[in-house]
Amino acid sequence: MIVFRPATFSDVEHIHKLLNYYAKEGLMLPRARNAIYENLRDYILAVENNRLLGCGALHFVWDRFAEIRSLAVEPSLQKTGIGRQLVEHLEKEGIERGVTMFFTLTYQPGFFAKCDYIETAKDKLPQKVWKECVYCPQYPYCNEIAFIKTTVDYEPSQIKF
Ligand SMILES: CC(C)(COP(=O)(O)OP(=O)(O)OC[C@H]1O[C@@H](n2cnc3c(N)ncnc32)[C@H](O)[C@@H]1OP(=O)(O)O)[C@@H](O)C(=O)NCCC(=O)NCCS
Secondary structure (H helix, E strand, O other): OOEEEEOOHHHHHHHHHHHHHHHHOOOOOOOOHHHHHHOHHHEEEEEEOOEEEEEEEEEEEEOOEEEEEEEEEOHHHOOOOHHHHHHHHHHHHHHHOOOOEEEEEEOOHHHHHHOOOEEEOHHHOOHHHHHHHHHOOOOOOOOOEEEEEEOOOOOHHHOOO
16 A cells, blocks of 8 residues: 655655656756755655555745645556645645645646646746755756645735745
């Protein structure tokens, strides 16, 4: 049975391996161990018999505004519903904690459209989102696509800083 649970310190090497496998394929941004440790409370995992099947993270950015990121499913298990369930678990946790707008920056627009996210212009996202971009190997030539999902009716440009 697949269990969805928060990540622990013993999961870091497995998360690091999975994320950087896809980073080498050019599908995700690389994540250093340090970044995983510092943000470990953001992560949830899909696990079966102690085997990591997938991971995802919810990162709070501003008032009721959070990013879905570091989403990855084992190559042999893609398109079996794990990615969607990870997103649903992250959203549930976010909503319980007051998040009203989720966003993601992704190379997988089709998947996020299936999860009811709506494409938006990157420049509509608040500037705070770009804080980490200077550390990205793609910067400043980012071609990720921005998606949002809201639980109430408002635009990213209405977020006040
Ligand atoms: C993207 C990823 C997380 C999706 O997870 P997954 O478990 O394969 O997706 P699911 O099985 O939950 O798919 C949910 C729906 O999205 C569709 N879907 C999944 N990946 C898709 C893609 N790349 N393009 C279009 N549709 C996709 C599925 O067919 C399914 O549609 P359905 O509801 O009509 O059956 C996974 O494929 C992955 O790890 N990819 C490599 C890493 C990556 O690109 N991560 C995203 C970084 S933001």
